[in-house]
Amino acid sequence: MKTFLCELILSCLMAVPGARPVDDLTYGTALYAYYQQDFSQALLEVMVAGERQRLGDDPVRFQLARGSFAFKERLYRMAAESFAAVDASELDALDRKRLAFHLAREHYRRRDWNALDAELAVLDPASGAGRHPEVAFMQAEMALARRDFAAAERTLAAVAGNDDHLAYGLFNLGVAYREAGDLVAARGAFARLGDLRVHSEPAWDVVQRGRLALAVTARSTGDPSSAETVLGSLPARGRYRDMALAGFARSAMERRDHELAARIWLTLLEGDGWSPSRAAAHLGLPMSLERLAAPAHALDRYREAERVFERRLASLEEAADRVADPVWVEGLLEASATASAGSDGDRRRERLVALDAGVGPETWLEWLAREDVHRVVMEWRELDDMARWLRTLPDTLATFQEITVERRRRAARARGALDDEALARRRDALAAELAAREAELESLERQPARMDAAWMQRLADAGEAELLERLQSMAAGVDTNTSGAERARLAARIRRLTGMVFWRIADDRSARLRELTRRVQETRRLLADVDGRIDRLTRAESRFRAGVEADFTALGSRAGAVTGQVAAALDARERELRLALARHLEEEMARTREHLLTARIAIARATDRLAAASPETAP
């Protein structure tokens, strides 16, 4: 299943011996966030990888991932751009299917059935990819949109197991059959849905709704006992309990079992809070009591219902004034943002009671869960999270700026050391010296020993060099100032002395060459030290300069612009929410007025009947 899923949606990371390249690791971190449903973080990882150019040899997987994560984040424009940027000619068969899958999701979102059809054809219904539950769901939805019930049935029948998509697909199939008037087929779809063993909470909710729908449909097809069986399978707790009880009571009344109906209505009235089912119970109970020939009790209950509906109407009117207040609505949103589970759930309830005890937390939570309100609330929460993050940004930027200043200082210090120590100049001088010595050494090693001044001077020590110079000068003097036998005698003596120096140098030539080699090596070491220091200082400078090129003014401006956008979007959501809540309040008031009117008519009728039965005891 793992391979099957990841093959279609995103490419998998396969285990390899040794460490993987950094682009694989980066892609893996994006998947890690994605599989934890943190789509925003996953998208951020991919965006950073793109900016860092860490996409490796397979950039297509990053492009597909970027589009997929953006889609999940409801950034549809970014998703479309990412998919459009994929070069289709570069794709292999599997990546083509992946792209088709992502595009199919987008076409489904826009209900562009023809475009969806084209992409689903790429996925090939007969292949493993074509049997993916989400693909099957989209195929079934497309078939329903085209009123092709048989195709939808076939597609969903091929989906095995208890996948969440199957739950949604079956529900929509049942609803479509019901709308088309085919209640028998609708029952079939709802019955299959009711038998699913899904694991996610939203899908489990759909299964419960499917069971309720099955009960309603069963009753509509004249099968109340099946309806009761289905209602009995609903959980004894939770949001469907009241609906199930009301359905039972209604069914009992249809079977003229008014005693049972009255007991069920009473059970419903024992609970706290307000729900549509309890509103029905306020009328259903006296109605059942009337059928049980208890008119006085029925009248009392009708009067109680009248009082309840009056109070409810007054609470709703007060709430209608409150929702016009932006501060109150903001409080409602903040209260609704408290998690619904465990002690947080109790805290949320307390906060809602503090805001409006009259209408009650159940009603507010129900309204907040309605599709039009829920969308706005979710967007508001998302924007509110952004606003919170943006509020911390100036501090973060200030810290980064301080670090930047420090890094600049260190980089400048490294640069200063390079300049102050004149390292570059010293290095050039050393390099020149080294080159000269190496050339000299090479030449001496090649040449044989020669008794000329030039060769001897190159290997002579300081004393010998001085002596050789003096002998040279003396030879010049002899040439100039003497003649004849005296010149010959002195010249021979100078040659003898020069010959002694030559033989000393020639005998010692190897040792002198070794000394020259040692000096060359010493110069090389010196040069390497200077090079090392220059390298360290240059690297230190570049290390400290990394990131310090950031333009904090520009970053601050961008943050300010986004903060403004977020504030405007939050205002728009709060306005939208006030309008939506006012609309639901108006509808609820209309329903309550209708219930009140019904109760009052019933009171008048019951009073008349009692008066007619015994005029002297009539109230």
Added chain:
Amino acid sequence: MVIMHRTMHARLLAALITLAATAPLAAAGAAAEAFAEASAGGDLEAVKSDLLALKRDLVILEEDLLFPASSQVAVYLSMDVGEFFQLDSVTVELDGDEVTHHLYTDRQVDALLRGGVQRLYLGNVNQGRHRLTAFFTGRGPSERDYRRAATVEFEKTFEPAFIELAIRDSESKYQPEFSAAIGN
């Protein structure tokens, strides 16, 4: 009176039917519609895009400032199969000092098993030779407590150092295998 009685009965029944029968259908219809991922407002999309771009640039700036390449060391964890080992926690020591410890939720383990890679640690070290040891704690074969270590020595150069810790099943030995290797 009879007419009024019938009207009353019909009104009450209508109220009960409306409340008890159609409510779930409408609500469930809404749920299915919500599943189709209702379009977010255009302004929200624009704001989110701008915010993400800003976050991306800040993440890069933060990494450059706090973890420059010349001293950066990043440790990643990956897992394959996981039949012989159920991961509870990982502790990482760098040159003998504990630098991070992570306890895993079921969801995180699932993300690792599905091919995700966790960036377990991001820090700084001097250039030169270093030794990294990771201790893995969890449940091994036959549900026994299991603790193993993997060590790697690495030379930190001017380039960032990437180290991948990996947990894999050895089907030949019916045991989990733990490794630490240098990436590039």
